[in-house]
Amino acid sequence: MADAVEDLPVYKQIRRCIAERIERGDYPTGSMIPSENELAEEFGTTRLTIRSAMDELVKSGQIRRVQGKGAFVGHKWFDEHERKGGFRQSVLASGATPSVRILARSKRYAGPYYADLFGIAEDDLLYSVRRLNCIDGESVSIEMTLIPCLLFPGIEDVDISVFSLFETYDMLGRKPDQSVEKLDIEALGARDASLLNLEPGDLALVLEGLTYDSSGQAIEHAKSFTRGDAGGYTYNY
Numbered sequence: 001m002a003d004a005v006e007d008l009p010v011y012k013q014i015r016r017c018i019a020e021r022i023e024r025g026d027y028p029t030g031s032m033i034p035s036e037n038e039l040a041e042e043f044g045t046t047r048l049t050i051r052s053a054m055d056e057l058v059k060s061g062q063i064r065r066v067q068g069k070g071a072f073v074g075h076k077w078f079d080e081h082e083r084k085g086g087f088r089q090s091v092l093a094s095g096a097t098p099s100v101r102i103l104a105r106s107k108r109y110a111g112p113y114y115a116d117l118f119g120i121a122e123d124d125l126l127y128s129v130r131r132l133n134c135i136d137g138e139s140v141s142i143e144m145t146l147i148p149c150l151l152f153p154g155i156e157d158v159d160i161s162v163f164s165l166f167e168t169y170d171m172l173g174r175k176p177d178q179s180v181e182k183l184d185i186e187a188l189g190a191r192d193a194s195l196l197n198l199e200p201g202d203l204a205l206v207l208e209g210l211t212y213d214s215s216g217q218a219i220e221h222a223k224s225f226t227r228g229d230a231g232g233y234t235y236n237y
Contacts, residue, residue: 011052014043018053022062027073029171030158033063035070066162096135100161103142103195104130107149107156117210118148118218125149127156129165132195133224139196141226151219165220174213176220181209188225196227203228 008016018033027033034042036050043050054071057063064074107125115122127147133140145165147155152172160168166176183205190200198204204225211220 010043010045011049012056014039014045014050015053015056017043018057019062022073029073030163030168032070032072032159064162069159069162072159072162097137099134099137101132101134102129102161103132104128105156110148114146114221117221118151120148120150127152129160131160139227141224142192142195143222143224145220145222147220151217169213169219174217174219176211177214179209179211181207183207186225192225196225198227 018027018039021027022029033039036047036054039050040047054063054065058065058071061074064072066072106128108128110118110120110122110124110126112122114120114126115124118124118126125148127149129143129145129147131143131145133143147165149155151174152169155168155172158168158171163171169176184207185203186206187201188196188198188204192204193200193202196204205228206223206225208223209221210218211222213219
């Protein structure tokens with residue numbers, strides 16, 4: 001068997017080595033792997049050879065390249081086509097280019113309202129994420145999300161500008177199963193209006209929802225403000 005491996009082209013040997021590291025957890029799901037320069041130095045080869053090995057891992061879904069950031073370990077069980085409501089997936093399906101900018105991340109106490117919503121203690125922590133979603137570089141929506149830290153240990157270490165939150169939940173062991181959402185219209189405050197290139201008081205579509213895993217546990221509360229001229233929502237009954 002060892003001879004068979006040694007007979008493989010060098011880039012295939014490197015690809016196999018990196019794949020084995022991913023399987024063992026040396027490179028955990030969601031983490032950034034060493035750069036092509038670092039890997040070339042480690043394996044005593046060229047960046048071109050490393051790039052060939054990485055190309056095959058990208059094709060298989062084990063690695064995800066992100067321009068300006070590097071390469072990240074993907075989640076091999078995640079199928080993007082399963083997600084019909086995710087921002088990135090819906091934009092890609094339309095042929096446009098999505099991007100997500102993290103505006104703020106923090107932790108806060110659940111308090112009585114969210115403790116009741118998630119079925120946790122009032123002094124349990126929530127991971128709060130505020131994001132700006134763009135299509136082809138144009139701001140279209142602002143999203144505020146609250147996630148119980150108790151359900152997702154280490155979630156703050158995942159780069160959610162690379163992986164969607166639904167991917168992140170799946171990677172951390174709780175696959176989203178269903179959502180309950182409410183659609184409304186609200187006037188924008190000065191801060192949100194500025195981010196969406198609108199005027200204070202302009203109206204935006206508001207989608208507020210609660211997402212559950214397959215056991216019925218609430219795992220996410222999200223509220224988004226979307227420019228009225230950036231699209232709408234379609235529901236099938």
